[in-house]
Amino acid sequence: MLTSVNTMERPIAPSEFRAHSAVYREATSQTGKPNVSSTTKDWTAHIIAIRDKQDQVAFADLFAHFAPRVKGFLMKSGADASLAEECTQEVMATLWRKAHMFDPARASVATWIFTIARNKKIDALRKMRRPEPEDLPWGPEAEPDQADAIGLRQETEQLADAIKQLPDKQRKLIEQAYFGDLSHSEIAEITGLPLGTIKSRIRLALDRLRHAMN
Amino acid sequence: MINHHLTPELMMAYSAGTLPEAFALVVATHVSMCDGCRAEIDSFDAVGGCMVEDARAAALSVDSLEATMRLIAQGPATTKQMPRLSSGTLPSPLQDYVGGDLDAIKWRSIGMGVKQAILPTSSDATARLLYIPAGSAVPDHGHRGTELTLVLQGAFSDDEDRFARGDVEVANEDLQHTPVADIGMDCICLAATDAPLKFNAFIPRLAQRFLRI
Numbered sequence: 493m494l495t496s497v498n499t500m501e502r503p504i505a506p507s508e509f510r511a512h513s514a515v516y517r518e519a520t521s522q523t524g525k526p527n528v529s530s531t532t533k534d535w536t537a538h539i540i541a542i543r544d545k546q547d548q549v550a551f552a553d554l555f556a557h558f559a560p561r562v563k564g565f566l567m568k569s570g571a572d573a574s575l576a577e578e579c580t581q582e583v584m585a586t587l588w589r590k591a592h593m594f595d596p597a598r599a600s601v602a603t604w605i606f607t608i609a610r611n612k613k614i615d616a617l618r619k620m621r622r623p624e625p626e627d628l629p630w631g632p633e634a635e636p637d638q639a640d641a642i643g644l645r646q647e648t649e650q651l652a653d654a655i656k657q658l659p660d661k662q663r664k665l666i667e668q669a670y671f672g673d674l675s676h677s678e679i680a681e682i683t684g685l686p687l688g689t690i691k692s693r694i695r696l697a698l699d700r701l702r703h704a705m706n
Numbered sequence: 707m708i709n710h711h712l713t714p715e716l717m718m719a720y721s722a723g724t725l726p727e728a729f730a731l732v733v734a735t736h737v738s739m740c741d742g743c744r745a746e747i748d749s750f751d752a753v754g755g756c757m758v759e760d761a762r763a764a765a766l767s768v769d770s771l772e773a774t775m776r777l778i779a780q781g782p783a784t785t786k787q788m789p790r791l792s793s794g795t796l797p798s799p800l801q802d803y804v805g806g807d808l809d810a811i812k813w814r815s816i817g818m819g820v821k822q823a824i825l826p827t828s829s830d831a832t833a834r835l836l837y838i839p840a841g842s843a844v845p846d847h848g849h850r851g852t853e854l855t856l857v858l859q860g861a862f863s864d865d866e867d868r869f870a871r872g873d874v875e876v877a878n879e880d881l882q883h884t885p886v887a888d889i890g891m892d893c894i895c896l897a898a899t900d901a902p903l904k905f906n907a908f909i910p911r912l913a914q915r916f917l918r919i
């Protein structure tokens with residue numbers, strides 16, 4: 493069962509983050525260098541800790557890893573540095589508030605953060621509404637299946653590796669599609685994205701969820 | 707049973723957040739009825755996750771984390787929301803634009819029993835609901851850009867195929883077609899275009915002025 497999230501119990505003391513400033517500096521000092529991370533870390537436990545315990549230490553860890561990347565992503569999508577900084581803070585605050593919505597059977601933490609950042613981009617940069625699909629029904633049975641979550645994590649890692657191994661030209665096209673330079677007809681030129689296995693995995697998780705609700 | 711789905715390029719562009727709002731509305735409405743395309747869009751989101759993971763890290767402002775914690779402290783308390791689920795004919799993303807289900811649509815007649823309602827979206831493309839009486843035809847037209855048509859009630863057929871509830875037809879420049887609604891039930895569709903249609907006959911061209919397409 494999904495645990496409901498309590499409001500924060502006490503005010504935040506900035507001093508609590510200082511212990512983490514080393515990690516924090518390490519991430520921000522990477523400016524200008526592409527990140528080469530072959531083994532991606534699983535951040536699910538951090539989200540659960542934020543969801544269940546409002547864990548600020550876990551949040552500071554996540555922040556150190558993802559906030560500079562989100563900001564880089566938004567700047568590459570056309571935001572200037574100050575707008576990107578503002579949006580990044582809002583994206584990370586949304587992550588805290590919506591931690592109870594995270595579903596590890598359908599998305600990795602990086603994927604989930606991407607969707608929050610993308611929605612922020614549509615709102616702040618393109619200045620339009622984003623129509624979202626109807627929610628999936630949920631209930632006590634909807635707690636994600638552990639095996640689904642593990643399977644999804646493996647598929648996500650394989651996808652990341654496969655994308656890294658694509659020819660340069662093709663990978664650049666995909667980047668362009670996500671950073672907002674390609675129209676949907678130009679996207680039709682992109683081939684070779686190996687989505688079959690991750691798609692079947694997610695489809696299975698959706699079927700299980702629907703089944704649990706009937 | 708849905709037989710006609712979204713194209714991969716539409717799903718990828720929806721995931722990337724680069725579609726015109728009118729097209730995104732068609733995608734979100736179809737996905738509300740189709741778990742296959744929902745799973746595929748989730749997969750494209752996973753590609754987006756890889757892009758974020760590999761993005762060049764940008765330097766944050768010095769007090770970035772503290773400022774974010776202040777935002778969190780000032781912001782609304784987290785409350786669990788009820789899922790957005792539609793019990794009517796229109797899936798919830800469409801209900802958000804209409805302001806309710808079928809009975810809330812503000813139809814305007816465009817002649818020969820055909821009615822339309824234009825939905826408020828960004829101006830790079832137009833979304834409208836079309837009401838085609840059972841057995842009637844939509845004027846013969848070709849396309850300059852892309853036209854997406856999603857069936858919400860009833861069914862229509864054109865030279866290509868038959869489309870029923872949940873089916874999407876993706877029409878490009880090379881398609882010249884005359885959709886005809888099935889006998890038996892009035893057909894309601896959501897249609898989105900990113901360029902004005904080219905009608906072939908004199909009367910439809912006149913209708914085009916009323917259609918604002």
Ligand SMILES: [Zn+2]
Pocket residue numbers: 708710711712736740742743744
């Ligand atoms: Zn579909």
